[in-house]
Amino acid sequence: MLMEPGYYLKKASFVFISFFVLFLTTKEANAQLIYQPYSYHFYQKLNKAVYPINSNSHTAVKPYLISDSSVVRGLYDSLVMAAADNSQKSWVYRILFSGHAVEVKNSGYTLNADYLPDLQLGKQLEGRRTTWLNTRGYQVSGTVGSNFFFYTSGYENQGKFANYETDYINKTRMVPGQGYDRGLPASSKDWAYVTALIGYQAGKNITIALGEDKTFIGEGYRSILLSDYASAYPLLRLTVNLGKKVQYMAMWTYMEDQNAVQFNSFSNNRRKWGAFHYVDWNITNRASLGFFNAIISEEANDLGQLRGFDINYINPVYFSSAFGPPSQVADHTLIGFNSKYKILPKTTIYGQLLFDQSLSSAVKGNGNAWQAGFKGWELFKVSNLNYLIEYNTASPFTYSNKYPMVNYAELSEPLADPLGANFKEYIGILNYSLGKFDFQGELLWAKYGLNTGNINYGKDITLADDVNIAPGYSGTGRGLTTTLKYAEGTVAYILNPKYNLRMEIGVLLRQESNALSNTKTILFTVGLRSSFRDLYHDF
Numbered sequence: 001m002l003m004e005p006g007y008y009l010k011k012a013s014f015v016f017i018s019f020f021v022l023f024l025t026t027k028e029a030n031a032q033l034i035y036q037p038y039s040y041h042f043y044q045k046l047n048k049a050v051y052p053i054n055s056n057s058h059t060a061v062k063p064y065l066i067s068d069s070s071v072v073r074g075l076y077d078s079l080v081m082a083a084a085d086n087s088q089k090s091w092v093y094r095i096l097f098s099g100h101a102v103e104v105k106n107s108g109y110t111l112n113a114d115y116l117p118d119l120q121l122g123k124q125l126e127g128r129r130t131t132w133l134n135t136r137g138y139q140v141s142g143t144v145g146s147n148f149f150f151y152t153s154g155y156e157n158q159g160k161f162a163n164y165e166t167d168y169i170n171k172t173r174m175v176p177g178q179g180y181d182r183g184l185p186a187s188s189k190d191w192a193y194v195t196a197l198i199g200y201q202a203g204k205n206i207t208i209a210l211g212e213d214k215t216f217i218g219e220g221y222r223s224i225l226l227s228d229y230a231s232a233y234p235l236l237r238l239t240v241n242l243g244k245k246v247q248y249m250a251m252w253t254y255m256e257d258q259n260a261v262q263f264n265s266f267s268n269n270r271r272k273w274g275a276f277h278y279v280d281w282n283i284t285n286r287a288s289l290g291f292f293n294a295i296i297s298e299e300a301n302d303l304g305q306l307r308g309f310d311i312n313y314i315n316p317v318y319f320s321s322a323f324g325p326p327s328q329v330a331d332h333t334l335i336g337f338n339s340k341y342k343i344l345p346k347t348t349i350y351g352q353l354l355f356d357q358s359l360s361s362a363v364k365g366n367g368n369a370w371q372a373g374f375k376g377w378e379l380f381k382v383s384n385l386n387y388l389i390e391y392n393t394a395s396p397f398t399y400s401n402k403y404p405m406v407n408y409a410e411l412s413e414p415l416a417d418p419l420g421a422n423f424k425e426y427i428g429i430l431n432y433s434l435g436k437f438d439f440q441g442e443l444l445w446a447k448y449g450l451n452t453g454n455i456n457y458g459k460d461i462t463l464a465d466d467v468n469i470a471p472g473y474s475g476t477g478r479g480l481t482t483t484l485k486y487a488e489g490t491v492a493y494i495l496n497p498k499y500n501l502r503m504e505i506g507v508l509l510r511q512e513s514n515a516l517s518n519t520k521t522i523l524f525t526v527g528l529r530s531s532f533r534d535l536y537h538d539f
Contacts (some may be wrong), residue, residue, distance in 0.1 A: 114498070153194070221245055399416060
């Protein structure tokens with residue numbers, strides 16, 4: 001599957017035109033805005049500032065826009081922005097150890113730019129398979145005046161993966177959370193990944209962002225509402241603070257489905273609209289409760305008749321499919337809740353609950369998922385030791401639909417948990433920073449039910465939820481009962497915190513077993529890496 005001609009050129013053109021317009025509107029800068037790309041492994045280091053016991057901020061919607069007055073600014077500066085005096089250092093020294101490749105800061109605008117290498121070499125013990133990653137990337141960020149901000153990143157990648165990841169890419173045609181594989185059916189993979197975002201902050205209460213990116217909603221590592229696992233998509237995001245206790249987020253997206261019937265020459269993929277609403281209420285300094293709503297709607301039916309973006313979807317209040325325009329395919333509607341409670345000064349418990357309102361009559365009543373976990377910092381009174389323990393589960397056929405075009409996925413990858421549905425999983429993560437050294441460990445155990453033959457047990461959310469349904473499917477884990485055990489550990493030495501340049505070694509152990517197979521993976525890696533993007537391997 002190839003991307004439409006000029007796809008990435010269009011993205012780049014959009015970014016540069018946007019920058020040009022912003023610079024034409026330059027005015028005196030009184031504050032600095034920092035758009036920090038979301039990566040759980042970096043964001044967990046902000047726990048101490050994000051979850052103080054004596055105050056409460058809106059923490060669920062990510063990425064964060066960090067301003068001079070932000071509660072996380074001090075800790076953020078100590079992790080990323082603070083640097084030694086570079087006035088007597090060479091340009092090479094600065095970009096390797098303490099600064100950006102390009103740094104401009106004056107009264108009207110700021111501009112930072114970096115070259116982002118991600119070079120890895122690995123060895124999978126099974127079959128003595130050599131793995132590698134060769135990425136050349138960039139990021140450009142900055143502000144114009146005191147209200148405009150922009151961020152863009154791009155990566156050109158080639159790589160060879162472990163066997164289980166190669167099988168996933170061959171099946172979905174997607175590198176997990178990144179983009180199309182342009183190298184099929186070769187054993188090595190070739191893909192590009194681009195994000196671009198421009199935004200405007202009106203005072204402290206209103207923020208508007210437009211571009212191509214991801215959004216994460218939740219307090220944990222996974223999200224059963226909206227995660228950053230799927231690839232980036234075009235979006236318009238509006239965030240409004242209604243006083244100090246209530247925050248409202250509305251987002252409209254334009255996504256793709258590579259399996260739906262194609263009918264025009266504009267794109268190789270069918271398009272669909274997504275509209276998301278999230279209201280976060282800080283009940284007390286310790287407790288928050290959020291209300292979530294999502295609707296997925298086709299752009300055109302199987303006959304190629306355009307449905308368009310109906311004005312009802314701009315309605316900023318909660319809605320259901322009943323408010324949408326008529327269509328051959330009904331809209332897919334989901335509602336959910338997100339919560340957190342600071343049970344101890346350095347420990348926060350959190351949870352999520354989701355109901356899929358649009359399942360077919362064949363599986364009605366089974367579309368639900370939930371999450372429970374706790375996280376904190378300074379475990380055992382050890383400074384910079386962050387931790388998380390989390391449980392996630394989704395019943396069969398959650399996120400799927402009678403009409404696969406409107407499933408809860410972007411380019412065949414789930415918009416929520418990577419495992420799709422019909423699963424339960426336990427996750428534990430530890431992170432410890434000591435000077436420039438960073439240590440990360442993860443353990444995962446999951447159980448799920450795979451399809452057998454053409455019988456659908458509800459794990460693959462891209463399949464219709466009313467076709468080939470197995471009798472007695474009800475109950476999480478039904479089907480080909482499969483157990484996943486996963487462990488990963490990394491040790492990194494941070495060379496330059498400005499763009500997370502680091503030398504890193506890692507080991508990954510994975511076992512997936514059921515009555516038909518028992519697949520084991522042991523993988524050792526070493527590399528020179530940079531950027532804050534997430535590359536998922538734990539699925």
